[in-house]
Each structure stands twice: as C-alpha cells, then as structure tokens.
Amino acid sequence: MSMSKISTIQPTLSLAGEQAAQSVLQKLGGICVAIAILAMVAAISGAGSEYPLLFLSIIIAMFTLGAISYALPYYSGSAGIRNNGIMFKSMTNKGTIAWILGIALTGFYIIIYWFPWMFEGLIRIFDPLSLLLTNQPANQWFMYGAFYTLAVLTMGIRFIGRYRHSRYHVIRTISVMFFQLGFAFLIPMVLKKLNEPEFYFSYFWPLKYNYLFPSDVSSLMSTGHLGVFMVFWGAMMTFIATPILTYKYGKRWYCSWVCGCGGLAETAGDPYRHLSDKSLKAWKIERWMVHSVLVFITITTLLLWLNSYFKGGILGSVSGAFAQWYGFFIGAVFSGVIGVGFYPIMGSRVWCRFGCPMAAVLGLFQKFKSRFRITTNGGQCISCGNCSTYCEMGIDVKWYAQRGQNIARASCVGCGICASVCPRGVLKLENGNEAGRINDKPITIGNNNITVHL
Numbered sequence: 171m172s173m174s175k176i177s178t179i180q181p182t183l184s185l186a187g188e189q190a191a192q193s194v195l196q197k198l199g200g201i202c203v204a205i206a207i208l209a210m211v212a213a214i215s216g217a218g219s220e221y222p223l224l225f226l227s228i229i230i231a232m233f234t235l236g237a238i239s240y241a242l243p244y245y246s247g248s249a250g251i252r253n254n255g256i257m258f259k260s261m262t263n264k265g266t267i268a269w270i271l272g273i274a275l276t277g278f279y280i281i282i283y284w285f286p287w288m289f290e291g292l293i294r295i296f297d298p299l300s301l302l303l304t305n306q307p308a309n310q311w312f313m314y315g316a317f318y319t320l321a322v323l324t325m326g327i328r329f330i331g332r333y334r335h336s337r338y339h340v341i342r343t344i345s346v347m348f349f350q351l352g353f354a355f356l357i358p359m360v361l362k363k364l365n366e367p368e369f370y371f372s373y374f375w376p377l378k379y380n381y382l383f384p385s386d387v388s389s390l391m392s393t394g395h396l397g398v399f400m401v402f403w404g405a406m407m408t409f410i411a412t413p414i415l416t417y418k419y420g421k422r423w424y425c426s427w428v429c430g431c432g433g434l435a436e437t438a439g440d441p442y443r444h445l446s447d448k449s450l451k452a453w454k455i456e457r458w459m460v461h462s463v464l465v466f467i468t469i470t471t472l473l474l475w476l477n478s479y480f481k482g483g484i485l486g487s488v489s490g491a492f493a494q495w496y497g498f499f500i501g502a503v504f505s506g507v508i509g510v511g512f513y514p515i516m517g518s519r520v521w522c523r524f525g526c527p528m529a530a531v532l533g534l535f536q537k538f539k540s541r542f543r544i545t546t547n548g549g550q551c552i553s554c555g556n557c558s559t560y561c562e563m564g565i566d567v568k569w570y571a572q573r574g575q576n577i578a579r580a581s582c583v584g585c586g587i588c589a590s591v592c593p594r595g596v597l598k599l600e601n602g603n604e605a606g607r608i609n610d611k612p613i614t615i616g617n618n619n620i621t622v623h624l
C-alpha cells in the first residue's frame with residue numbers, strides 16, 4: 171500500500187493532528203462566546219436599554235453558536251468517547267482558565283443572590299422574552315432560568331454528540347433537556363402568565379424544601395383546584411413515587427434523567443467530571459455532609475409544622491430562623507455559589523454529592539432497598555482506572571471492578587459513564603432481583619492466583 175493510499179484512508183494517526191483540526195472550530199466557538207460576553211458586559215452597563223431584543227438575540231445566538239462549534243467535532247468522525255488532552259488543557263485541569271471561569275461563575279451567583287441591582291441593565295434586556303412568557307417584566311430569576319436552560323440545551327447537544335454511540339446517554343440527555351426546558355422553565359413561566367402559582371413540577375421536597383412547608387402548602391391550597399393539585403403532586407412525588415421509582419431503577423431516574431441540577435452537571439459540567447475527589451476522606455466528608463443536610467431540613471420542616479399546629483405558641487420564631495438559615499446556607503450558598511461556581515475546580519457534582527438532601531434520600535433507598543446495581547466482570551478488568559477517573563461522584567469504581575464486586579453505592583447517580591469509558595466492557599448498570607445484589611464475597615484476581623473471599 172502506497173503512502174498516498176494510507177493518507178486517504180487515515181489522514182493522520184496523530185492525536186495532535188486531530189486536535190488541531192478540532193481547535194479551529196473551537197476557536198471560532200471561542201470568538202462567538204467572547205462576543206456574547208462582551209454584549210453581556212455592554213448590557214450590564216445599560217447599553218441594551220434602547221434595543222433589548224437585539225442584545226438578547228445576540229447573546230443567545232452567540233452562546234448557542236459557540237456551544238455548537240464546540241460540539242460539532244464530536245459529531246464528525248467515528249463515534250466513541252475521546253478524552254484526548256483533557257488532563258493537559260488549562261480549562262479542564264484546574265489551570266488559569268479554569269480558575270478564571272470558576273471565579274466568574276461564583277461572582278455571577280453572588281450578584282444574582284445578593285446584589286441583583288448590579289445586573290439591572292442585563293436583566294432589562296430579558297424583558298421582551300419575559301413579557302411574552304409571563305406578562306411581567308424580567309427579574310434576576312427569570313434571567314437566571316433562561317441562561318440555565320440555554321446552558322443545558324446547548325451543552326446537551328455537545329453531550330449527545332460526544333456519547334452518540336450510546337442509546338442510554340442519548341435518551342437520558344434528551345430527557346434532562348426536556349425536563350429543564352418544559353418543567354423547569356416554560357411551564358412555571360406560563361403558569362405565572364395565567365396568574366397561577368409559579369410551580370416546578372420536576373422538583374420535590376426535600377430538594378425544593380419549601381414545597382412541604384406549612385406556609386407554602388396553605389398558600390397553594392388557597393389558590394384553588396390547581397393549587398390543591400400542586401400540593402398533592404409534591405406530596406405524592408416525595409412520599410410515593412420517589413420510593414417506588416428508586417426501588418425499581420435506583421436514584422438515576424431522578425438524578426440523571428429529571429433533575430435540573432443533575433441536568434446541568436451532566437451537560438455543562440461534563441468537561442469537569444474527572445475532577446471529583448476519589449479519596450476515602452472525601453467519601454467520609456460526603457456521607458457526613460449530605461446526611462446532615464437531610465437531617466437539618468427534616469427537622470426544620472417538622473418544626474415548622476409543629477409551630478403551625480401550635481400557632482407559634484411553643485416554638486415561637488425558632489422554626490422560622492431554621493428555615494432562613496437553611497435557605498441562606500444550603501439553598502443559596504451551597505447549591506448555587508459552590509455547587510455550580512466550583513465546577514471547573516471541584517468537578518460537576520459537588521452539590522449533588524455533598525449537599526443535596528434529595529440525593530441523600532434517594533441514596534438511602536438505593537443503598538438499602540433497590541434493584542439497581544452496577545455489576546462487574548472482574549476477570550476482564552485491566553485496572554486502567556478509566557472508570558474511577560470519570561466517575562463524577564468520586565466513586566473508586568476500579569476498586570470494585572478488580573474484586574468482581576457489585577457496586578451498590580448510595581451516591582451513584584447511574585450516569586453510566588464508568589461503563590461507557592471502560593475499554594473491556596466490565597461494568598453494566600442493571601435493575602435485577604434484590605437477592606444477591608450486594609455480593610460481599612468478591613473475587614481477587616492476582617498475578618499468580620484467584621482468591622475467593624469466603
């Protein structure tokens with residue numbers, strides 16, 4: 171075979187060559203994102219007040235084009251996961267660009283929560299869209315919801331291209347995009363337009379903790395039949411659907427298919443999934459933190475109901491203070507500022523892993539009463555460590571794979587990336603019989619022998 175023939179079939183065997191071809195598109199994407207950011211800065215300074223629709227269109231179009239340019243290389247060539255150079259890029263390996271992005275995201279959240287007036291000019295350019303969807307001018311939460319949804323949709327397109335060989339990943343990504351756009355953005359906004367309560371049907375207690383607070387329950391109930399249905403929906407999802415679905419499918423039905431926090435982590439957070447801390451210390455901290463948050467919100471909710479029952483006579487303002495502290499530290503600081511702002515430094519599931527009380531509840535069911543497990547064919551494992559590296563929840567998957575032990579960890583969100591990056595097909599996500607789900611008699615395969623631990 172002549173050299174020209176080789177170059178026709180396979181232009182280059184060099185990973186660097188392939189990356190160079192991608193980087194042209196990615197540079198174009200970078201220019202689009204830079205234009206969008208410039209337009210945002212101009213809008214913040216008030217330049218968009220005359221032409222809000224023009225500024226809004228430029229920002230949305232440039233962010234979308236930027237993300238698509240970033241995604242396109244994943245749709246060309248053969249399907250399959252490529253993590254080329256991920257450990258060498260400043261953006262994905264805690265370099266200067268990652269720190270700048272982390273600080274910018276954190277700053278964005280701090281302003282949104284506590285100094286929204288600083289974004290007044292930017293918020294105003296969302297008025298045309300807000301008036302269309304809600305009949306009201308935009309506020310910082312409308313703007314935030316719009317950006318959040320845009321991030322899930324555009325980075326979802328990238329994610330689908332990146333994992334397009336896997337039906338599981340394609341379908342679950344379409345699912346999170348659907349729930350974010352429909353259930354977490356359009357439906358609540360249209361409800362507002364109809365003068366109904368702004369209700370998020372895809373969030374339940376304890377994640378949306380106030381949905382079972384007595385004040386919210388009575389205010390919803392007072393709005394009529396739809397409000398009563400909302401209360402019923404929230405309680406039914408928390409107390410009936412969550413245990414049943416988690417028993418059948420594990421926590422993945424929510425964390426990787428429905429939840430908006432998980433949706434953002436899986437799409438916009440995908441480039442950072444390998445940054446999760448895999449140490450035993452992190453696992454210990456995770457268990458303490460996530461269950462403490464669950465205990466805190468459970469006590470707060472019970473206190474509020476007791477207070478409501480006794481008409482404030484016994485607990486006075488204590489329960490209200492609990493709720494306020496929870497809202498500040500967990501609802502704002504943890505889930506927003508740290509949860510998303512620290513993506514480029516601590517990985518994409520910091521909130522899901524260390525702070526989300528819904529993840530804690532789902533995890534308890536998954537650990538003790540579920541059919542879900544990841545089975546491991548230990549004999550095939552070559553200890554490459556890909557699975558552990560790309561587990562966003564910091565699970566040392568390889569440790570289980572080497573022992574041929576099923577993985578039934580409370581924190582696993584069933585994203586399935588560990589199975590997808592395994593070059594040997596060792597791992598499989600399954601919903602089987604409960605019997606034998608936790609096999610604590612693993613097999614160790616050594617150089618000279620195979621040991622069965624009886």
Ligand code: SF4
Nearest residue numbers: 561582583585586588
């Ligand atoms: S163990 Fe696998 S399926 Fe579970 S969270 Fe980690 S990568 Fe996802």
Ligand code: SF4
Nearest residue numbers: 551554555557571592
């Ligand atoms: S990715 Fe597969 S082969 Fe590599 S360590 Fe994990 S289970 Fe073993």
